[in-house]
Amino acid sequence: MAETAPSQDVFDVRKVRRLVELMKEHDLTEMDLRQENMRIQLRRGPKDMPVETIVRQMPAAPSAGPAEAAAAPAAAQASEKPAEDKNLGVITSPIVGTFYASPDPNAPPYVKVGDHVGPETTVCIVEAMKVFNEIPAEISGKIIAVLSKSGEPVEYGQALFKVDTTG
Template sequence: MLKVQEIRELIKLVDQSAIDEFTYESDGTSVSMKKSNGQTVSSANPKPAEAPEQPAEPVKTAEPEVKVEPKSENVPAEKPAEENTANFDHEIVSPMVGTFYAKPTPESDTYVKSGSKVEADTVVCIVEAMKLFNEIEAETTGEITEVLVEDGELVEYGQPLFRVKTK
């Protein structure tokens, strides 16, 4: 059975995420949470052999501006048009699915940051896939204008990692 503190942590995590509905089942116990109208509503269903508990009261989110809105197909088409006016000519993309690392070791400095000058053979990051650490090179000459992912973040194949203003 989950403890009250664990349920509170789950509510907080679901509230802060983009998840609209969450269900957890273990040993006959079920906890369901569903976001609706800026609120996180949770309920717990204990084992039939145990005494029934009162379902949790609806909990107002700390940030009431969290709303679930349907995605529009027009939004992605408009966003690149805005980005095209930005100060970059080239994007360095991930060649594989994996974990992005901005530095060779946790104690080291980052390979590159915004404003760094790069050559075609400059290592800009590491993408780890299946315990293999793959060094990613810039493949262009220029200046990094923007770092698009955080250290330790999961990246997809073809996902932009850096923006570069080429020379």
């Protein structure tokens, strides 16, 4: 008798079709609905559409760990440079996205060449999937180079700033 009321069933074909119509109408790519112990997940788009997950890594140690972690993606470049760069730190992008030097186009940049930063200092924003992620320096020192321009795309691990860790 419980199955005689399909209108309450989340898997009713008419309801699923209506959900698909709503997804198209509102340009949604994913919908996840749950009703008691039932669940329906709907996705629109190409079959091989990648799902991007944003993971923010937190530093393991306040100063030594992040400097090593930030310098790791630039290891190939560092191996080609002389040993005098041991006091050079690199702030890298933790995600793929769009680089912004300031919180809005009319505001001054978070940091500029010559500014001193600490591990918690916000140095820029990287926007990914309409989420604006504030990027901390994770190392202490003086900014000696800004390597990206506002509005430019950045890759995971791409160097954004060079930092003199002695200053």
